[in-house]
Amino acid sequence: MRQYDHKKIEKKWRNAWAKSGIYRSKETSRKKKAYVLDMFPYPSGEGLHVGHPKGYIATDIYSRMSRMQGKSVLHPMGWDAFGLPAENFAIKNKVHPRRAVEKNIKRFKEQLQMIGLDYDWTREINTTDPDFYKWTQWIFLKLFEKGLAYQSFEPINWCPSCQTGLANEDLEGNVCERCGTVVEKRPMRQWILRITQYAERLLQDLEFLPEWQEHIKESQRNWIGKSEGAEIDFPLTVTPEKLTVFTTRPDTLFGATYVVVAPEHEMLGKLRSRITNWTDIQRYQTEAASKNEIERTAEGKEKTGVQLQGVRAVNPATRQEIPIFVADYVLSHYGTGAIMAVPAHDERDFEFAKKFNIPVIPVIDSDGSAIPYVGAGTLMNSEEFSGMPSEVAKARITERFGQPKTTYKIRDWVFSRQRYWGEPIPIIHCDRCGIVPVPEKDLPVKLPEVKHYEPTGTGESPLAAISKWVNTTCPKCKGKAKRETNTMPQWAGSSWYYLRFMDPKNKKALVDPKKERYWAPVDLYVGGAEHATRHLIYARFWHKFLYDLGIVSTAEPFMRLISVGLIQAEDGRKMSKRFGNVINPDDIVDAYGADTLRVYEMFMGPFTDAIAWKTASLIGARRFLERVWRLQEKLVTSPDDSTERDLHKTIKKVGDDIRNFKFNTAISQMMIFVNGAEKSGITKAQYRTFIALLAPFAPHITEELWSLLGQRGSIHVSKWPQYDESKLTADTTTIVVQISGKVRTQIQAPVDSTEKEVQDAAEKAAAKWLVGKSYKKIVFVANRLINFVID
Numbered sequence: 001m002r003q004y005d006h007k008k009i010e011k012k013w014r015n016a017w018a019k020s021g022i023y024r025s026k027e028t029s030r031k032k033k034a035y036v037l038d039m040f041p042y043p044s045g046e047g048l049h050v051g052h053p054k055g056y057i058a059t060d061i062y063s064r065m066s067r068m069q070g071k072s073v074l075h076p077m078g079w080d081a082f083g084l085p086a087e088n089f090a091i092k093n094k095v096h097p098r099r100a101v102e103k104n105i106k107r108f109k110e111q112l113q114m115i116g117l118d119y120d121w122t123r124e125i126n127t128t129d130p131d132f133y134k135w136t137q138w139i140f141l142k143l144f145e146k147g148l149a150y151q152s153f154e155p156i157n158w159c160p161s162c163q164t165g166l167a168n169e170d171l172e173g174n175v176c177e178r179c180g181t182v183v184e185k186r187p188m189r190q191w192i193l194r195i196t197q198y199a200e201r202l203l204q205d206l207e208f209l210p211e212w213q214e215h216i217k218e219s220q221r222n223w224i225g226k227s228e229g230a231e232i233d234f235p236l237t238v239t240p241e242k243l244t245v246f247t248t249r250p251d252t253l254f255g256a257t258y259v260v261v262a263p264e265h266e267m268l269g270k271l272r273s274r275i276t277n278w279t280d281i282q283r284y285q286t287e288a289a290s291k292n293e294i295e296r297t298a299e300g301k302e303k304t305g306v307q308l309q310g311v312r313a314v315n316p317a318t319r320q321e322i323p324i325f326v327a328d329y330v331l332s333h334y335g336t337g338a339i340m341a342v343p344a345h346d347e348r349d350f351e352f353a354k355k356f357n358i359p360v361i362p363v364i365d366s367d368g369s370a371i372p373y374v375g376a377g378t379l380m381n382s383e384e385f386s387g388m389p390s391e392v393a394k395a396r397i398t399e400r401f402g403q404p405k406t407t408y409k410i411r412d413w414v415f416s417r418q419r420y421w422g423e424p425i426p427i428i429h430c431d432r433c434g435i436v437p438v439p440e441k442d443l444p445v446k447l448p449e450v451k452h453y454e455p456t457g458t459g460e461s462p463l464a465a466i467s468k469w470v471n472t473t474c475p476k477c478k479g480k481a482k483r484e485t486n487t488m489p490q491w492a493g494s495s496w497y498y499l500r501f502m503d504p505k506n507k508k509a510l511v512d513p514k515k516e517r518y519w520a521p522v523d524l525y526v527g528g529a530e531h532a533t534r535h536l537i538y539a540r541f542w543h544k545f546l547y548d549l550g551i552v553s554t555a556e557p558f559m560r561l562i563s564v565g566l567i568q569a570e571d572g573r574k575m576s577k578r579f580g581n582v583i584n585p586d587d588i589v590d591a592y593g594a595d596t597l598r599v600y601e602m603f604m605g606p607f608t609d610a611i612a613w614k615t616a617s618l619i620g621a622r623r624f625l626e627r628v629w630r631l632q633e634k635l636v637t638s639p640d641d642s643t644e645r646d647l648h649k650t651i652k653k654v655g656d657d658i659r660n661f662k663f664n665t666a667i668s669q670m671m672i673f674v675n676g677a678e679k680s681g682i683t684k685a686q687y688r689t690f691i692a693l694l695a696p697f698a699p700h701i702t703e704e705l706w707s708l709l710g711q712r713g714s715i716h717v718s719k720w721p722q723y724d725e726s727k728l729t730a731d732t733t734t735i736v737v738q739i740s741g742k743v744r745t746q747i748q749a750p751v752d753s754t755e756k757e758v759q760d761a762a763e764k765a766a767a768k769w770l771v772g773k774s775y776k777k778i779v780f781v782a783n784r785l786i787n788f789v790i791d
Contacts, residue, residue, distance in 0.1 A: 001630070001632055001633060004625065004626055004629040004701070006592070006593030006594070006595065006596070006700070006701070007590075007593070009700050009701060009704045010116065010589075010593060010594050010595070010700040012704075013116075013699070013700045013703045013704065014113065014114075014116060014700070016703075017118075017714075017716075018113075020714070021122075022714055022716060022717065023073075023075070023118040023119065023120050024120050024122055025072065025073060025074040025075070025076070025120045025123065026072055027072070027514070027515055027518045027519070028072045029518070031070060031071060031072040032070070032071045032072070033071060033072045033073075033074065033518060033519055033523075034063065034066035034067075034071040034072070034073045034074070034523050034524075035073075035074045035502075035519050035520075035521070035522045035523045035524075036059050036062055036063040036066065036073065036074070036075045036522075036523060036524045037059070037075075037076070037498055037501070037522045037524065037525050037526070037558075038055055038056055038059050038077065038526055038527060039055075039494075039525070039526070039527025039528065039531055039535070040077060040078045040079060040080050040494070040497060041079065041080065041108065042079075042080045042081065042083060042085065042490075043079050043081055043101060043104035043105045043107070043108045044085060044104060045085075045089065045100065045103075045104055046577055046582070047104075047107045047108060047111060047584075048108060048111045048112070048584075048585055049575045049582045049583055049584060049585065050567060050575075050583040050584070050585045050588060050597070050601070050613060051566060051567035051568070051575050051613070052585075053112075053115055053585060053597070053598075053601065054564050054565075054567050054601050054607075055526045055527060055528070055564035056112065056115070056117055057115065057117070057598045057601055057602060058526060058562075058564065058602065058607060058661065058663065059075065059524065059526050060075070060116075060117045060118055060598075060696070060699075061602070061658055061663065061696040061697055062524060062658060062659075062661075062696075063075040063118055064118055064695065064696035064699065064716055065655070065658050065696050065720060067118075067716065067717065068692070068695070068696075068716065068717070068718060068719065068720035069720045070719070070720075073118075074120070074123075074501065074502070074519055075118055075119055075120060076119060076120055076123040076124070076125075076501040076504075077112065077117075077119040077121070077124060078123075078124055078125035078126060078127075078497060078500075078501070079101075079105050079108070079124075079125070079126045079127065079128075080127055080490065080493060080494050080497070081101045081104075081105065081126055081127055081128045082127050082128055082421055082422050082423065082488075082490050082492075082493060083421065083422070083490035084162055084164070084178045084179075084419070084421075084490070085178070086100050086101050086421050087162075087419050087420065087421040088162065088178075088179075090420075090421065090452065090453075091452075091453070091454065091455065094451075094452040095451075095452055096450065096451065096452060097420075097421045098128065101128060105126070109121075111585060111586065114585075114586070114589055114594060115585065115589070115594050115597065115598065116594045116595070116598070116699050116700055118699070118716070123501050123504045124504070125497060125500050125501065125504050127423075127490075127492075127493030127494070127497065128421075130444040130446050131444075131507075132493065132497075132500060133423040133444055133493065134443045134444035135496075135500065135510045136423050136488065136492050136493055136496070137423060137424070137425075137426040137438075137443050137444055137445060138440065138443055138510065139496060139510070139542065139545075139546070140425060140426060140488070140492075141426055141437050141438070141440065141443075142545070142549060143193060143545065144427070144437055145437070146545075147194070148193055148194045148197065148545065149191060149192070149193055149194075149415070150191070150192055150194070151189060151190070151191060151192070151435070152189075152190050152191075152192045152412075153187055153188070153189055153190075154187065154190070155185040155186060155187045155289070156185070156186060156187075156188055156190055156414055157170070157171060157183045157184075157185065157292070157414075158183060158184045158185070158186035158188065158459070159176040159178075159179065159181055159183050160181060160183075160184060161176065161179045161181035162176055162178060162179055162181070163418060163419075163455040163456075163459070164417045164418040164419050165186075165188055165190060165414060165416065165417060165418060166183060166414070166417075167413060167414045167489065167491075168292075168293060168411065168414075170489075171183060171292060171294075173292065173294055173295070174291065174292040174294070174295055183292065184290075185289045185290070186459070188418075188459060189486075190414055190415070190416050190486070191415045191416040191425060191427075191484075191486060192412045192413065192414060192415060193412060193413040193415045193541075194412050195410065195411075195412055195413045195537075195538075195541045196408060196410060196411065196412050198541050198544055198545070199224050199226070199408040199410050200226075200406075200408075201544055202220070202224055202410075202537060202540055202541060202544070203220075203221060203224045203226055205540075205544075205555060205556055206220055206221065208555070208556060209556060209558075209559070209561070211559060211560035211561070212558075212560070212561045213561065213562065213563060213608070216529070216536070216561060216563060219533050220533065220536065220537060222409075223409070223410060223533045223537060224408055224409065224410045224537075225334075225408055225409020225410060226406065226407075226408055226409075227246075227248050227335070227406070227407050227408070227409075228248065228404075228405075228406050229246060229247050229248035229249070229250060229404075229405060229406075229407070230246070230247060230250040230394075230397075230398040230401075230402040230403060230404055230405055231244050231245070231246055231335075231336060231402050231403055231405040232244070232245055232247065232250065232253065232316065232340065232398075232401050232402035233316065233401075233402070234259055234313040234314060234315065234316060234340070235313070235314040235316065236271075236311055236312070236313055236314070237311060237312045237313070237314065237321060238274050238310065238311050239270075239271065239274065239311070241267065241270060241271070243259060243261070243267055243313055243324070243338055244336045244338065245259060245335070245336060245338045245339050245340045246334075246335025246336045246338070246339065246405060246407055247339065247340050249342065249345065249346075249394070250393075250394050250397045250398045250401070250402060251363075251364070251376075251379060251385075251390045251391075251393040251394045251397060252342040252344075252345050252363050252364065253315070253316075253317045253340065253342075253363075253382075253397050253401060254315075254317045254318055254361070254363045254379075254381055254382040254383065254385070255342040255343075255344050255345060255361045255362065255363035255364075255381070256315050256317075256318075256322065256340035256341060256342050257315075257322055257341065257342070257343060257353065257358050257359045257360065257361055258322050258323045258324070258325060258341045258353070258356075258358050259313045259322065259323075259324050259325070259338060259339065259340050259341060260305065260324075260325045260326070260327045260329075260330050260338065260339050260341055260352075261324065261325070261326050261327075261330060261337060261338045262326070262327075262328075262330040262331055262332040262337040262338070263284060263285040263288035263289070263326055263327075263328055263332075264285070264288075264332035264337065265326070265332060265337045265338060266337075267338070268281060268285075268326065271308070271311055274310050274311045275308050275309065275310050275311060276309040276310035277306070277307075277308070277309040277310075280306050281306055281308070281326055284304075284305075284306045284326060284328075285326075287328075288328040291328060293331060296328040296329055296331065297329055297331070301329070303327065303329065303348070303351050303352040303355055304327065304328060305325040305326060305327030305328075305352065305356070306325065306326050306327075307323050307324070307325050307356070308323070308324040308325070308326065311324060312324060315340075316401050317382075317383075317397070317401055323358070325352075325356070327352070329348065333411050334407065334409060335405075335407045341353070341358075342363070343358060343359075343360045343371075343372065344360045344361055344362040344363065344364075344371050344372055344373070345362070345363070345364055345372055345373055345374055346372055346374060347372055347374065349372070350371065350372040361381060362380065362381065363379060363380060363381045363382050364376070364377040364378070364379060364380065364390060365377050365378045365379070365380045376389070376390035376391065377389075377390055378390070379393050385397060410537075413538070413541075414489075415488060415489060415492070416486035416487065416488065416489070417461075417486065417487050417488065417489050418459060418460060418461045418486060418487075419461055419462070419487050420447065420450075420453050420461060420462040420463055420487070421447075421487070422487030422488050422489065422490070422492075423487055423488040423492055423493065424444075424445040424446070424447060424463070424483070424484070424487055424488075425484040425486055425487060425488060426438035426443060426445045426484075427483075427484040428472060428474060428475060428481045428482070428483055428484070429481060429482050429483075429484065430474035430476065430477065430479060430480075430481040431479075431480075431481075432474070432477050432479055433474055433476045433477050433479075433481075436474055436475055436476050436481070437475075438475065439475050442475075445483070447463075448463070448466050448468070448469035450466065453465070453466070460485060461485045461486055461487060463483075463485040463487070464485040469483065470482050470483050470485060471483075491534065491535065491538050494535055494538075494539065495535075495538045495539045495541070495542040496510075496539065496542050496543070496546070498522055498525075498539075498557060498558075499511045499516065499520075499546075499552065499557075502515045502516055502518075502519045502520070503515045503516070510546075510551060511551070511552075513553075516551075516552060516553060517553050520552060520553055520554050520557075521554045521556060521557055521558060521559050522557055522558045522559065523559055523560060524559075524560045524562070525558040525560065525561045525562070526561075526562050526563075526564060527563065527564065528563065528564060528566075529563035529564075536558075536561075539557055539558075540556065540557065543555075543556065543557040562607070562608065562661055563608060564607065564608065565605075565606070565607060565608045565609040565610045565611065566610045567601065567604070567610075567611060567612075567613050568610060568611065568612045568613065569581035569582070569583070569612065569613060570583075570612055570613055570614060570615070571612075572612050575613075583613060583615065585597060588615075588618065592618050592619075592621075592622050593622070593625070593700070593701075594700060595625055595697075595698035595699070595700050595701050596618055596621045596622045596625060597618075597621075598697055598698060598699075599621040599624065599625065599667060599697055599698055600617065600618050600620075600621035602663035602664060602666075602667060602697060603620075603621060603663070603664050603667045603668075604617075604664065605664055606662070606664060607661045607662070607663055607664075608661075624667075624670075624671055624674070625698060625701055627674050627678065628674060628690075628691070628694065628698075628701065628705075629701065629705070631674065631677055631678070631682055631687060631690075632687075632705075632708070634677060634678060634681050634682050635681070635682060635683065635684055635687065636681035636682065636683055637683065638683070639683045639685075639686060640680040640681060641731070642676065642680060643676055643677055643680045643681070643682060643686060644686070644727060645727050645728070646672070646673050646676050646677075647673065647686050647689060647690060648723040648724050648727040648728055649669070649723075649728055650669050650670060650672075650673045650690070650693060651689070651693060651721045651722070651723035652723045652728065653665070653666065653669040654666045654669060654670065654693045655693075655720070655723075657669070658696065663697070666697075667697065670690075670693065670694060670697075673690065677690070684709060687705075687709065688706070688709055688711065689721045691705050691706060691709075691715065692706075692715060692718055692719075692720065692721050693721060695715045695716060695718075699716060702715050703715050703716065706718070729751070731750065731751065732748045732749060732750055732751060733748070733749060733750075733751050733783045733784075734746050734747070734748060735747050735748075735749050735753075735758055735761075735762065735783070735784065735785060735786060736784065736785040736786075737762045737765055737766050737785070737786055737788075738779075738785060738786070738787040738788070739766060739769045739770070739787075739788050739790060740787075740788070740789055740790055741787060741789075744766050744769050745765050745766055746765075747761050747762055747765050749761055751783060752782065752783065753782075753783075755778070755780040755782075755786075758780065758786050759778065759780075759786060762786050762788075766788070770788060770790075773788075773790040773791070774790065774791055775788050775789060775790055776789045776790060776791055777789045
């Protein structure tokens with residue numbers, strides 16, 4: 001028997017698969033479908049490290065099993081190639097970003113193919129391809145047409161290094177997630193999408209996603225941040241104006257001893273002439289503007305604020321005048337930008353009240369609990385509402401003093417960036433006609449061809465300096481006009497790309513309705529947990545909008561969602577070029593083989609857990625595959641009963657574990673089977689069945705063994721093995737024989753043998769330890785053990 005030569009075998013079968021087109025997806029009505037999707041990568045210049053393929057290998061295993069089960073499989077791959085990294089590289093090296101992107105994609109693709117992934121490369125997409133982003137622009141036009149895309153001049157997060165505006169989701173603390181620069185608040189013209197109009201649907205429809213991990217759904221809920229409560233007007237002392245607050249605890253109104261407004265609240269400007277310490281207020285506003293939301297609202301942060309002098313509010317319930325503070329822990333976009341503070345029943349309000357010596361009035365009977373008491377209870381010190389349960393009082397007090405209100409923490413999506421390397425926003429600005437959408441027939445609006453470009457220095461996109469492209473004709477009046485120079489964020493293309501995989505070559509529509517109805521929704525979606533909030537909430541928003549337009553047939557895009565646990569470096573840190581701890585998969589594949597890499601990454605531990613890479617541990621996966629290879633030497637003509645039972649147990653275990661993403665235990669079961677087959681031998685039929693189970697994990701070696709066993713066609717389109725329920729239960733079982741608790745031997749006995757039957761057999765097997773002994777007692781556990789307790 002020849003040796004297992006992974007280099008020769010893997011190259012041979014990769015070439016054969018590419019030539020045969022075995023993995024091409026087809027809309028076959030007589031077959032069930034399986035749409036299996038990876039979160040497509042940004043093709044960075046460094047290429048893949050060994051941590052990246054973990055999720056790709058998992059979906060590959062799942063899709064391969066689905067294909068062998070007779071399903072029509074769509075398992076595509078593409079590139080999320082717009083964005084800041086390519087932009088910054090292009091500016092630094094004075095080249096066009098497309099050159100860098102094309103080079104990086106070529107490298108990524110080579111590495112993915114080397115691992116033996118079953119992608120249908122005929123469906124490959126690239127967000128920077130005008131044929132793709134034509135439809136991204138088309139979706140934007142539909143959003144604009146429906147009033148869901150609008151211009152704004154509100155302050156945005158500005159990165160002075162990247163020279164672009166950022167959404168809150170693009171920040172890590174108060175710094176740009178890409179370059180680490182502290183961001184500034186800067187008013188700039190932006191395009192905004194009204195994602196808030198879909199907030200309730202985005203929240204409620206999570207209930208229809210039972211196969212999403214709960215922590216991801218909770219992340220979505222927290223980002224949407226629904227709060228139900230009341231808006232209550234507080235009169236002011238020196239003006240007919242009223243300050244409207246939002247509260248989730250209207251039942252505590254009688255305990256409100258001060259109110260707080262956000263530093264950006266418009267009421268401050270209206271009261272400027274009445275506020276006697278306006279200079280202090282301005283100074284505080286400037287300080288607050290330098291902080292981001294996370295800094296302003298962090299738990300445990302020291303409370304800061306300034307009291308407005310010259311004006312006070314009136315609690316509408318107690319009719320008492322109370323102070324007004326401006327404080328940065330209140331956000332202008334949440335609720336009304338103003339809150340009533342009840343220090344007896346809110347931790348944050350209590351800390352603030354202690355610092356500024358503000359009265360604390362309990363209005364909920366805490367039954368002796370310490371202040372602040374934040375729970376529900378019975379009202380006290382609340383006039384005619386005293387004695388009511390909190391939930392009843394909420395409704396009654398709201399009815400008397402305010403009105404019910406639901407608010408959301410999620411903000412409308414800042415959708416424009418001041419970059420060149422992004423999808424052009426299909427809008428034209430005309431002095432006569434105003435904002436004019438580009439006609440659909442003129443899509444795509446392509447980026448202008450330039451050798452290289454520089455930031456404008458004004459905060460505008462580099463496109464603004466390319467006058468030949470900017471200056472155009474108004475589609476309405478045919479007069480002089482200018483193109484929109486802001487571009488879309490990198491999130492744009494990834495918000496709908498999964499639909500294009502269904503129909504990537506369509507020139508006339510975003511997706512053919514028949515193909516969409518066949519493939520939708522995505523059955524399994526796998527990717528990094530870091531996308532649990534941003535990408536998913538954006539993609540769900542766009543999907544629901546397209547659902548409303550009748551473009552898609554499902555209310556949700558992704559039915560099952562699984563996050564992949566990171567593979568850390570051997571030092572326990574994240575793999576990074578900066579730390580010098582990156583392991584290149586090319587080196588691993590060259591030395592050990594792609595199949596070894598695949599088996600090792602799936603055997604490391606539970607799929608969703610983070611775990612450190614250990615190159616030395618690869619040898620275990622390699623030896624396992626070598627043992628599978630050498631089973632050719634163990635072929636027998638008659639099947640052994642124990643091997644047959646173990647095989648059917650393995651069929652069931654591996655199938656169940658792949659479905660449940662428990663790849664490590666599936667591999668463990670296959671290792672157990674190989675142990676037994678090496679001892680008892682294995683028939684040719686059993687060998688064929690076993691390598692079919694291993695095929696999704698190790699596609700190259702199993703394809704070679706399949707061929708050596710004389711099978712026609714590919715193992716990867718063979719029928720997935722079926723287990724026989726009757727063979728899962730052994731006819732006999734192993735009984736451990738103990739003498740006074742010490743294991744001395746074991747016997748084989750029919751399942752469910754009686755104690756007397758087991759005792760007779762055990763006494764014979766353990767005779768040399770029992771000679772001349774009498775038993776104090778016998779402990780018998782059916783089908784497991786018998787223990788002779790001797791004097």
